Amino acid sequence: xxxxxxxxxxxxxxxxxxxxxxxxxxxxxxxxxxxxxxxxxxxxxxxxxxxxxxxxxxxxxxxxxxxxxxxxxxxxxxxxxxxxxxxxxxxxxxxxxxxxxxxxxxxxxxxxxxxxxxxxxxxxxxxxxxxxxxxxxxxxxxxxxxxxxxxxxxxxxxxxxxxxxxxxxxxxxxxx
Numbered sequence: 001x002x003x004x005x006x007x008x009x010x011x012x013x014x015x016x017x018x019x020x021x022x023x024x025x026x027x028x029x030x031x032x033x034x035x036x037x038x039x040x041x042x043x044x045x046x047x048x049x050x051x052x053x054x055x056x057x058x059x060x061x062x063x064x065x066x067x068x069x070x071x072x073x074x075x076x077x078x079x080x081x082x083x084x085x086x087x088x089x090x091x092x093x094x095x096x097x098x099x100x101x102x103x104x105x106x107x108x109x110x111x112x113x114x115x116x117x118x119x120x121x122x123x124x125x126x127x128x129x130x131x132x133x134x135x136x137x138x139x140x141x142x143x144x145x146x147x148x149x150x151x152x153x154x155x156x157x158x159x160x161x162x163x164x165x166x167x168x169x170x171x172x173x174x175x176x
Contacts, residue, residue, distance in 0.1 A: 067094075156169055
């Protein structure tokens with residue numbers, strides 16, 4: 001009888017060990033990204049470490065991306081801010097934009113108040129690939145799955161040469 005109890009306890013122990021070690025491996029595959037934030041915004045996620053910065057901190061290479069809020073842009077000199085954001089060689093995340101388009105903001109001389117779009121992403125990502133192509137990505141919710149997708153999208157940017165390669169890599173990623 002004691003052998004059966006030890007066998008059952010052993011099987012349960014091994015099962016738990018396998019189950020929890022797989023979860024740890026999955027979490028280890030996701031990089032924690034450092035995000036410089038212009039404005040006031042926080043993501044409740046262990047995937048991102050947010051650092052409030054000023055415009056003069058945009059050139060810092062300690063960040064994986066820069067996040068800018070709609071309120072910050074409305075209060076800033078938009079022409080100067082656009083020029084500085086265009087010079088940053090990092091993905092730019094736009095949060096709380098509502099019906100405003102980050103792509104239009106970055107690629108036109110329009111002020112944010114003059115831009116509208118149909119889809120309303122919660123967080124929009126804009127980046128320029130090494131070959132000069134403009135790319136965008138957006139998430140519509142800030143749930144765990146969407147934030148993990150955003151994390152992987154940002155993390156992939158410095159490892160690709162062009163938009164097509166980024167799209168192929170993103171399509172091949174499986175998000176649980």
